[in-house]
Amino acid sequence: xxxxxxxxxxxxxxxxxxxxxxxxxxxxxxxxxxxxxxxxxxxxxxxxxxxxxxxxxxxxxxxxxxxxxxxxxxxxxxxxxxxxxxxxxxxxxxxxxxxxxxxxxxxxxxxxxxxxxxxxxxxxxxxxxxxxxxxxxxxxxxxxxxxxxxxxxxxxxx
Amino acid sequence: xxxxxxxxxxxxxxxxxxxxxxxxxxxxxxxxxxxxxxxxxxxxxxxxxxxxxxxxxxxxxxxxxxxxxxxxxxxxxxxxxxxxxxxxxxxxxxxxxxxxxxxxxxxxxxxxxxxxxxxxxxxxxxxxxxxxxxxxxxxxxxxxxxxxxxxxxxxxxx
Numbered sequence: 040x041x042x043x044x045x046x047x048x049x050x051x052x053x054x055x056x057x058x059x060x061x062x063x064x065x066x067x068x069x070x071x072x073x074x075x076x077x078x079x080x081x082x083x084x085x086x087x088x089x090x091x092x093x094x095x096x097x098x099x100x101x102x103x104x105x106x107x108x109x110x111x112x113x114x115x116x117x118x119x120x121x122x123x124x125x126x127x128x129x130x131x132x133x134x135x136x137x138x139x140x141x142x143x144x145x146x147x148x149x150x151x152x153x154x155x156x157x158x159x160x161x162x163x164x165x166x167x168x169x170x171x172x173x174x175x176x177x178x179x180x181x182x183x184x185x186x187x188x189x190x191x192x193x194x195x196x197x
Numbered sequence: 198x199x200x201x202x203x204x205x206x207x208x209x210x211x212x213x214x215x216x217x218x219x220x221x222x223x224x225x226x227x228x229x230x231x232x233x234x235x236x237x238x239x240x241x242x243x244x245x246x247x248x249x250x251x252x253x254x255x256x257x258x259x260x261x262x263x264x265x266x267x268x269x270x271x272x273x274x275x276x277x278x279x280x281x282x283x284x285x286x287x288x289x290x291x292x293x294x295x296x297x298x299x300x301x302x303x304x305x306x307x308x309x310x311x312x313x314x315x316x317x318x319x320x321x322x323x324x325x326x327x328x329x330x331x332x333x334x335x336x337x338x339x340x341x342x343x344x345x346x347x348x349x350x351x352x353x354x355x
Contacts, residue, residue, distance in 0.1 A: 044293040095253065095277060096285075118276065118294055119253060127254075131289045131296040135202040136276055136303045138289040138324040145294045166296040 043125070043147065044164070050171050052163045052179050058191045059156035066123045066150055068194045075101065078189035081182055093120060098134035118145070125149045142166070144174070161187060201283070201305065202322070208329050210321045210337050216349045217314035224281045224308055226352045233259065236347035239340055251278060256292035276303070283307045300324070302332070319345060 046053050058065065068074045072089035080086055080103040088102040099115040116134045119127035131142035145164045150157055161183060165171040204211045216223065226232045230247040238244055238261040246260040257273040274292045277285035289300035303322045308315055319341060323329040 044295070050295070118290075127294055129290065129294060129296065131300065132276075132287065132303065136285055136287060136305075137202070137208070137322045138287065138300045138303055138328075140324050142289065142296045142300060145290065145296055147294075164295045166298050170296075 043149070046162055047164075049168050050165050052165075052171060052174060052183075053160060054180070054183055054187055055158060055160040056187045056191050057153050057156055057158045058194055059154075060194045061155070062123045062150040062152055062157045064194050064197065065157045065159055065190070068190050068197065069126060069148060069150075074193070074197060078193040079103075079186055081185040082189070092134070093117065095120060096134065096136055099128050100134075114139075115146075123150060143170070159187070159190075201307070204320055205322075207326050208323050210323075210329060210332060210341075211318060212338070212341050212345055213316060213318040214345045214349050215311050215314055215316045216352055217312075218352045219313070220281045220308040220310055220315045222352050222355065223315045223317055223348070226348050226355065227284060227306060227308075232351070232355060236351040237261075237344055239343040240347070250292070251275065253277060254292065254294050257286050258292075272297075273304075281308060301328070317345070317348075 068078065070091060070093055072091050075091065076086040076089045079101055083106050084103050086101050087104050090098055090100040092098045095117055097117045099117055101113045103111045103113065114133065115128040115130050116132040116136065117126065117128050119125065126148045127145065129145040131139055131145060133139050147162045149160045163174060163179065165174060226236065228249060228251055230249050233249065234244040234247045237259055241264050242261050244259050245262050248256055248258040250256045253275055255275045257275055259271045261269045261271065272291065273286040273288050274290040274294065275284065275286050277283065284306045285303065287303040289297055289303060291297050305320045307318045321332060321337065323332060
């Protein structure tokens with residue numbers, strides 16, 4: 040994809056953060072399973088399994104687990120990958136591009152140089168206004184906000 | 198995508214044809230609007246509008262029209278493009294990768310040298326067995342078979 044879609048306030052949810060480490064490091068935190076497992080779910084949940092095949096059509100799968108052992112599986116397909124710049128991933132398709140039975144979002148994550156650090160943005164794109172609202176009501180800002188804070192803290196340790 | 202998924206007989210529908218013109222010409226017929234408009238719907242329907250933005254995330258839109266003026270609009274998003282080799286396109290996503298309200302198939306079209314000509318294959322991938330069966334019952338083999346015959350005849354004229 041050569042052009043990024045602009046957020047549509049009726050259909051999309053967007054968050055951004057800045058951190059004082061370079062984009063190359065933030066990229067690693069987003070694309071290597073051993074790093075993703077450290078921050079991609081709000082604590083005290085953790086990630087016992089993370090699988091990444093970093094190519095268009097490749098798998099991005101995480102298993103999130105609560106302290107009580109409850110699990111949530113997140114299965115995405117990568118669509119567009121520009122190292123150190125952006126990731127596009129969706130659960131409207133399974134890995135290998137087959138249509139999914141549980142389509143919900145396409146996510147676009149961008150990484151931009153910001154002074155000596157990085158501004159990273161996460162955008163969730165939905166099929167319609169009702170789905171966007173449902174995602175907001177499910178706690179998008181709290182949930183995604185927390186993990187974006189967690190990765191900001193985590194990248195300073197790697 | 199570096200690896201193509203293999204057809205799953207329970208979930209996918211596949212057709213292939215051979216034609217005695219080289220892959221480069223068959224590719225043109227599949228990717229240039231003025232050519233696609235000549236064969237992509239079974240006659241006597243025709244295609245008054247065709248829009249192609251040949252990049253991952255780009256639009257593939259055709260308007261099909263019956264002699265009586267009835268119209269059907271087909272809106273797809275390209276996912277993977279390897280010139281003269283393969284096209285992957287889906288209506289599970291809109292152009293720009295937003296989840297679609299009418300997901301149905303991902304199509305993989307491949308073009309291989311075959312003697313002095315080309316073997317081309319069209320695979321339709323579905324979310325589940327019921328959707329595959331519905332597509333077959335809707336007339337997949339007749340409909341797609343007819344257009345694959347039409348492009349075979351058409352490429353000899355360009």
